[in-house]
Amino acid sequence: xxxxxxxxxxxxxxxxxxxxxxxxxxxxxxxxxxxxxxxxxxxxxxxxxxxxxxxxxxxxxxxxxxxxxxxxxxxxxxxxxxxxxxxxxxxxxxxxxxxxxxxxxxxxxxxxxxxxxxxxxxxxxxxxxxxxxxxxxxxxxxxxxxxxxxxxxxxxxxxxxxxxxxxxxxxxxxxxxxxxxxxxxxxxxxxxxxxxxxxxxxxxxxxxxxxxxxxxxxxxxxxxxxxxxxxxxxxxxxxxxxxxxxxxxxxxxxxxxxxxxxxxxxxxxxxxxxxxxxxxxxxxxxxxxxxxxxxxxxxxxxxxxxxxxxxxxxxxxxxxxxxxxxxxxxxxxxxxxxxxxxxxxxxxxxxxx
Amino acid sequence: xxxxxxxxxxxxxxxxxxxxxxxxxxxxxxxxxxxxxxxxxxxxxxxxxxxxxxxxxxxxxxxxxxxxxxxxxxxxxxxxxxxxxxxxxxxxxxxxxxxxxxxxxxxxxxxxxxxxxxxxxxxxxxxxxxxxxxxxxxxxxxxxxxxxxxxxxxxxxxxxxxxxxxxxxxxxxxxxxx
Numbered sequence: 340x341x342x343x344x345x346x347x348x349x350x351x352x353x354x355x356x357x358x359x360x361x362x363x364x365x366x367x368x369x370x371x372x373x374x375x376x377x378x379x380x381x382x383x384x385x386x387x388x389x390x391x392x393x394x395x396x397x398x399x400x401x402x403x404x405x406x407x408x409x410x411x412x413x414x415x416x417x418x419x420x421x422x423x424x425x426x427x428x429x430x431x432x433x434x435x436x437x438x439x440x441x442x443x444x445x446x447x448x449x450x451x452x453x454x455x456x457x458x459x460x461x462x463x464x465x466x467x468x469x470x471x472x473x474x475x476x477x478x479x480x481x482x483x484x485x486x487x488x489x490x491x492x493x494x495x496x497x498x499x500x501x502x503x504x505x506x507x508x509x510x511x512x513x514x515x516x517x518x519x520x521x522x523x524x525x526x527x528x529x530x531x532x533x534x535x536x537x538x539x540x541x542x543x544x545x546x547x548x549x550x551x552x553x554x555x556x557x558x559x560x561x562x563x564x565x566x567x568x569x570x571x572x573x574x575x576x577x578x579x580x581x582x583x584x585x586x587x588x589x590x591x592x593x594x595x596x597x598x599x600x601x602x603x604x605x606x607x608x609x610x611x612x613x614x615x616x617x618x619x620x621x622x623x624x625x626x627x628x629x630x631x632x633x634x635x636x637x638x639x640x641x642x643x644x645x646x647x648x649x650x651x652x653x654x655x656x657x658x659x660x661x662x663x664x665x666x667x668x669x670x671x672x673x674x675x676x677x678x679x680x681x682x683x684x685x686x687x688x689x690x691x692x
Numbered sequence: 693x694x695x696x697x698x699x700x701x702x703x704x705x706x707x708x709x710x711x712x713x714x715x716x717x718x719x720x721x722x723x724x725x726x727x728x729x730x731x732x733x734x735x736x737x738x739x740x741x742x743x744x745x746x747x748x749x750x751x752x753x754x755x756x757x758x759x760x761x762x763x764x765x766x767x768x769x770x771x772x773x774x775x776x777x778x779x780x781x782x783x784x785x786x787x788x789x790x791x792x793x794x795x796x797x798x799x800x801x802x803x804x805x806x807x808x809x810x811x812x813x814x815x816x817x818x819x820x821x822x823x824x825x826x827x828x829x830x831x832x833x834x835x836x837x838x839x840x841x842x843x844x845x846x847x848x849x850x851x852x853x854x855x856x857x858x859x860x861x862x863x864x865x866x867x868x869x870x
Contacts, residue, residue: 352740353773356747360762360769364812373755380755384707388756391708395715465757466710466726468719468826469805469818472758500758514758516816536822537719 373501373508381506385463385474392463454567456490456604457481462506464598469536471514472500475603480504486565488606494571494594495519495559496603507605511597512572513540520563521572523549524556532557532572532591538598539576542589551578551589567606695852696741702848703729703749710753720826723833726753727801730768731794731838732845734775735784736853746772760813767801767808785846787839795835802827 344351373381459475477483479502489496489509497517500510512519513534521542522529530545545551555575561568573593580587706725713722726749733742750768754761774797775784784790802823809817 349740349743349773349776352743353769356743356769357766360747360750360766361808361812363762364760364766364808376751377755377761380752384704384752384756387704388708388711392711392715395712463756464711464714466707466714466753467757467759467764468714468722468724468830470758470816474756508758510758515818516758516760536818 373503377501378503381474381503385506389462455607457483457607459483459507459603459605461600461603470516471511471534471536471597472497473509473511473597473600475507475509475605476505477605478502478504478506481605482607483507483605487608488566488570489603490570490606491595491600491603493596494573495566496595496597496600498565499605509603513538513593513597518563519566519572520560521557522560523551523575524558525552526550526555529560530589538593540573540591540593542575542591543586545587545589547580547585547587549587551575551587553577557591567608695848695855698848699733699745699852702844703745707749707752707756711756717833721829721833723837724798724801724830725834725837726750726764726768727771727798728794728834728838728841730771731775731797732841732849734772734777735779735845736849739853741852742776742849743769743772760809760816763805763808763813767804770804771797771801784842787842790842791835791839794838795831798831798834799827802831 457477459477459481461473462476463474465472475489483499483502485499485502487499489498495512497509497511497514499507501508510517511534512532513536515534515536517532517534517540519532520529521532526549528545528549528551530542533541533543535541542551542557553575557572557574559566559568559570559572571594573591573595575589576592577590578587579589706729710725713725729749730746733746735742747765747769750765751762753759753764753768757764775793778784778793782789782793784793806818806820806823
């Protein structure tokens with residue numbers, strides 16, 4: 340027996356390790372704290388890698404800032420024109436904001452909201468060509484938890500997919516595992532932004548008859564469980580109206596340039612995924628006459644779960660890249676946390692402002 | 693022991709080089725240096741230590757990327773085992789057959805990556821058209837990078853084998869081979 344094991348130990352070792360890998364892939368759950376081994380690898384390799392990659396990034400910066408300035412004059416002229424237009428638009432927006440403020444005061448609605456955020460530096464970009472993630476220098480010790488959204492002043496970056504005490508892994512919105520529920524600011528057309536592993540993303544599940552044009556701004560709908568409403572996702576780069584089918588397809592240029600990302604903010608508000616009890620309670624509200632099984636009745640009569648423990652109070656920063664409040668578009672397609680169990684019923688609507 | 697440490701050092705160096713390549717080259721022509729390392733660990737009859745090093749390199753790549761956990765470890769381990777099987781049959785002792793083998797395997801690796809994702813992590817599955825578009829350029833660059841590294845890998849493997857770096861795990865089959 341031992342001779343047999345010795346003879347086939349290479350094959351047996353391969354199958355054991357390969358099975359472990361396959362199991363790890365298949366049992367990938369929602370974003371979570373990284374285990375001991377990944378933490379160890381991160382702590383050992385990141386300093387080494389920074390020593391090599393930081394000088395290269397600096398060199399690239401020097402090249403981009405001083406050497407590769409061909410065509411700057413034409414661009415300058417174009418930007419001057421854009422600036423003049425933007426100033427005019429800005430004036431109109433200021434007027435609109437003033438009107439909106441008066442409205443809010445009159446109606447006694449909520450004051451301008453401040454969102455608790457933690458600033459962080461990007462210390463590593465994804466090693467593979469297929470996935471899009473980065474690692475930041477703030478982790479669980481700063482109150483960051485898996486599933487929290489990450490943004491910059493330009494727009495949405497992604498969500499925290501794993502944490503260690505001193506670092507966090509961030510899954511970018513251009514990663515193929517990422518889904519963001521978004522809508523077009525101009526026409527309120529709803530859809531799902533899905534990463535395609537490149538520098539752009541796809542805008543999917545948009546009805547073919549919807550009015551979408553190149554340059555349209557996309558905002559998060561706030562209907563999922565990750566991103567607050569009104570954050571800039573990107574602009575429509577191209578629209579493909581197919582001759583058949585229910586949906587059109589559009590390509591999105593993200594608002595954030597992920598290749599030059601250096602600082603980000605992690606929003607420390609984690610929206611809760613509604614549990615089954617919440618959905619069953621909602622069903623009961625909708626269908627009061629529906630017969631209940633005894634087990635279901637017991638489950639729904641159970642006391643509500645206690646609220647999660649209070650997190651350390653971080654400093655609050657006004658939310659960047661947030662567009663003016665907009666009416667909630669109808670019907671929700673929830674955002675997807677990779678690997679997380681998805682609820683079977685639509686998410687409850689947010690209260691109307 | 694020093695031979696094994698050198699192999700580990702080369703693996704780390706290739707990981708760092710991979711990070712640099714990712715910064716400097718467009719995605720469609722990025723060589724997969726970690727795959728080259730994993731393939732090389734199966735040369736000369738590939739001992740069990742080679743298999744562990746290949747899985748380890750893949751594991752580090754998993755940690756440092758946004759891939760589903762275990763994907764690159766599985767791919768690297770499979771690459772190492774495949775080289776062990778095909779080493780003698782394909783005469784992977786000269787730069788030309790080695791580079792050709794690496795190029796072809798890099799193409800196959802894209803298909804394996806797609807299959808593994810579809811099978812074990814469908815939520816992270818990559819579209820086939822994307823794989824097809826990126827595979828050729830990346831495979832050619834991987835082969836070109838692999839060719840000059842063959843001599844280094846063979847020398848280090850011979851040294852590791854001679855000084856019995858990992859005697860408990862070393863396979864008998866790898867001894868005495870050219």
